Amino acid sequence: MTEKIMFPKPQVLANRPTHYCPGCHHGLAHKLVAQVLEELKLPEKTICVGSIGCSVFIYNYLLLDTIEAPHGRAPAVATGVKRARPDKFVFTYQGDGDLAAIGLAEIMHCANRGERVSVVFVNNTIYGMTGGQMAPTTLVGQKTTTCPGGRCKDREGEPFKMAEIIGSLGGTAYAARTALNDIKNIQKTKKAIKLAFRAQLEDKGFGFVEILSSCPTNWKMTPLQANERIAKEMIPYFPLGEFKNTLGE
Amino acid sequence: MSKVVFLEELCKGCLLCTQVCSKKIITQSSRFNKQGYKVVEIKPEDLEKCIACGFCSLVCPDSAIVVYKSVEEKEPENV
Ligand SMILES: Cc1ncc(C[n+]2csc(CCOP(=O)(O)OP(=O)(O)O)c2C)c(N)n1
Ligand code: SF4
Ligand code: SF4
Numbered sequence: 001m002t003e004k005i006m007f008p009k010p011q012v013l014a015n016r017p018t019h020y021c022p023g024c025h026h027g028l029a030h031k032l033v034a035q036v037l038e039e040l041k042l043p044e045k046t047i048c049v050g051s052i053g054c055s056v057f058i059y060n061y062l063l064l065d066t067i068e069a070p071h072g073r074a075p076a077v078a079t080g081v082k083r084a085r086p087d088k089f090v091f092t093y094q095g096d097g098d099l100a101a102i103g104l105a106e107i108m109h110c111a112n113r114g115e116r117v118s119v120v121f122v123n124n125t126i127y128g129m130t131g132g133q134m135a136p137t138t139l140v141g142q143k144t145t146t147c148p149g150g151r152c153k154d155r156e157g158e159p160f161k162m163a164e165i166i167g168s169l170g171g172t173a174y175a176a177r178t179a180l181n182d183i184k185n186i187q188k189t190k191k192a193i194k195l196a197f198r199a200q201l202e203d204k205g206f207g208f209v210e211i212l213s214s215c216p217t218n219w220k221m222t223p224l225q226a227n228e229r230i231a232k233e234m235i236p237y238f239p240l241g242e243f244k245n246t247l248g249e
Numbered sequence: 250m251s252k253v254v255f256l257e258e259l260c261k262g263c264l265l266c267t268q269v270c271s272k273k274i275i276t277q278s279s280r281f282n283k284q285g286y287k288v289v290e291i292k293p294e295d296l297e298k299c300i301a302c303g304f305c306s307l308v309c310p311d312s313a314i315v316v317y318k319s320v321e322e323k324e325p326e327n328v
């Protein structure tokens with residue numbers, strides 16, 4: 001008999017406590033990204049492009065070569081990196097304020113051009129880092145500091161469904177939406193990250209995965225209540241699944 | 250025999266692991282770590298109920314749980 005470790009901590013995940021709030025899904029998303037990078041034997045050839053938001057310190061937690069992009073500009077920075085170094089594996093890690101608000105133009109054009117980069121999009125329906133303002137993904141009725149009465153459809157419109165939008169663009173090879181609220185969805189998220197990475201590795205096009213994640217602090221809930229909110233409120237509006245897959249699997 | 254090790258100083262007491270535990274044996278303890286979080290534990294008498302599914306380790310956003318599972322020598326490496 002020997003002992004094996006179940007779901008061992010990936011080596012590229014640094015051995016240090018994170019600054020994330022208790023139960024925040026950023027830590028879990030980092031871990032899944034790290035696992036996939038290792039399974040695809042990518043860490044040595046990866047360049048990570050960080051974004052602005054709570055995950056701004058991603059370079060402290062993933063032991064990878066990393067560039068920090070200005071707010072929303074990660075897909076543009078990744079474009080430059082990949083075109084200059086096509087031998088590298090390049091991915092961005094972005095929140096919904098970063099990707100769907102200030103960075104909406106960058107993500108749309110990057111996907112539409114079919115840049116050979118991959119994007120990990122953490123959608124927690126709020127601006128986490130700055131204290132819980134409304135994001136383009138905030139659900140109708142959801143209360144935030146900038147819509148204290150709840151987001152109003154007539155005033156602010158309906159939340160952007162980024163995975164569907166990106167999936168509709170010609171340059172996209174893979175676009176999917178997953179969630180981190182339970183074990184089954186966590187495992188599906190890992191598979192989707194892998195496919196979004198393979199879209200780049202196999203030179204098929206742009207790879208995108210939207211991960212429905214929690215921000216218990218700004219949702220003013222416990223982490224367990226936050227998981228319930230993902231299941232009861234987020235998934236019904238943001239359906240899970242693949243919206244484009246040209247990888248043949 | 251399985252073994253679960255909690256890296257208490259990394260735990261933030263979020264309780265996500267308590268929910269996914271196949272045997273519901275992870276509970277909040279009365280101890281605080283240096284960060285000021287109330288850590289979780291498995292009571293010694295409950296440890297034998299653990300089936301080493303590893304779900305607690307998978308879900309932990311802070312990588313604060315290591316689950317060891319006893320396997321036959323020949324089994325392939327963990328992937
Ligand atoms: C040019 C610029 N405008 C505004 C800000 C302030 N700011 C920092 S983080 C952030 C929003 C981040 O939200 P999100 O992308 O959803 O990430 P989260 O913190 O929720 O993970 C904003 C508006 C900034 N840093 N730079
Ligand atoms: S504010 Fe929200 S997104 Fe930021 S670390 Fe805390 S829980 Fe995570
Ligand atoms: S999931 Fe991790 S951080 Fe949260 S209570 Fe369990 S051991 Fe602690």
